[in-house]
Structures are given as C-alpha cells and as structure tokens.
Amino acid sequence: MSETKVYTCDVQIRWGDSDRLGHVNNARVIEFMQEGRALFLKEQVRAAGGRAGAVVVRKMDAEFLRPLTDASGPVRVEVSVVHLGTSSFTMRHVVKDADGNVCAAGDALLVAFDVRTEKSRPLTDMEREVLGRYLPAATLT
Template sequence: MEAKTFTYEIQVRWGDTDRLGHVNNTRFVEYMQEARVHFLLSELKAAGARARAMVVRRMDVEFLRPVTDDAGPLKVDVTVLRVGTSSYTIHHVITNRDGVVCGTGDAVMVAFDVKKNRPRPLSDAERAGLEQYLTPVCVG
C-alpha cells in the first residue's frame, strides 16, 4: 500500500512578511505547525483516536527559497518518516503557488501523558492513523 500525503493550504498573511516583502523564517515553523495540527486532528480522529497531548521534541527546518507576499497560497505537504513506541517523525514540505519547494522540516513528536508529565506509548488508533502516511526514507 502506498503512503498517503496530507496537504494543507495556507495564505501568506500581510503580517508574515518583513520590509523586503519576504516571509520571516519563523513563519515557516508556524506554517508547518498549523499544517501538522490539522493533520493530527483530522487524520488521527479518522483512525478512531481520541485527542491526546503531543509535544514537539525536536524540529529541523531547511530554508530553500524565499517566500514573498505574492507566493501564496502555499501548500504544506505532511508525511510521516518514522513511528516508534511513543514518538514519531513528521516531514513537512512547503511549496509556493508555482510548485517551487521553499522549505522542508522534520518534527519529532512525542505522545505525552499530562498527568504523569512524561511520554506515553502511542495508542493502536494513533499508530494506525500515522502509519497510513509512513513514507520510506531514502538513504544515499
């Protein structure tokens, strides 16, 4: 079975850009977060998982091309690179309206038990929802 890709569209907002008309790099992280939250809420719910706490453990972002005021709408594609016992890695790709990749980023997420203040194992439903988007990692 081929992995799915979750796609989320975002408009470039007036306040996202600097004096040069470029989207501030911190907004890339916000765009990725917004897409990731929508992905988790819709896809894990569709898999039968109930909403539970997840935290970002680590995030790496690569800024490839500037995003300008007129680059939108932007598209953020979300896939999953790895699913572990309590953590998983989400991959984000931001493209502009012309299909040019402007940035990529990986977020290591951890399922979290807020009462015990520590990681918890992923539920079977969470795992099933994530694994639909699991993309093989190419090493080379």
C-alpha cells in the first residue's frame, strides 16, 4: 500500500493567539488548520494551472491532544484528503509543534459551492485531480 501524500506548511504563533497563561486558544488552532487548508487549495490548484473554486465548510471536528504555547511555534500543519465525492471532500489536518509533537487533529467536510446560485456544485475535473493526489491510493476506485 502506498503512503498518503501530505501537504505541509508552517504557521507562526502570533502574540494574540494565546491567553494570559501562554496557552494557544483552541479557536486559534482551528484557524491554523484553516490557514493550512486555504494555502493547500490555493497553491496546489494554481500549480495545476487552474483557479480554486469556492468551497464552504459543512462540518468540522477537532481533537486537541496536547497544549500549544507561545514557545511551541512555528507549528506545522499537515493536510491530506481522506474522502473525495462528487461535490464534497473531506480533508484531514494535523497540527504539530516545533518539536514534531502532534497537538491537534481534525477533519473538515467541504462542499464545492456556486456563489451565484448559493448551492453546491460538482467538483471540476481539475479540482478532483488535485485533491485525488492527496487521497490514499487504497480509497481510489
């Protein structure tokens, strides 16, 4: 079985991300995941010669496994695709501290969205091709 391709990016912990005890707020960790996901979509679709279409988050879950502090950064956000449907896909996000410890993980169900009709739309062939590169080989049919 082949290994899943993973997109990675580093995100700096900013002064306003933490509370008075120096712990990064969980809502900020979700923002780190969002930043990684947005960079993935922008960079990978652009590299394929296209422009990312609109997507919306339908559902997201997150598990906070280890605290992040002001000294934990920069954090590394790893993004992969765990499901690819006709108009939706699920992305997995793993947030690691500067020492490589997994601090949080979460999945987001995203839906391709037509901004004019405000309804879901099918993923384009180019979007499917880009997302499919980050999907485990065993799930491709």
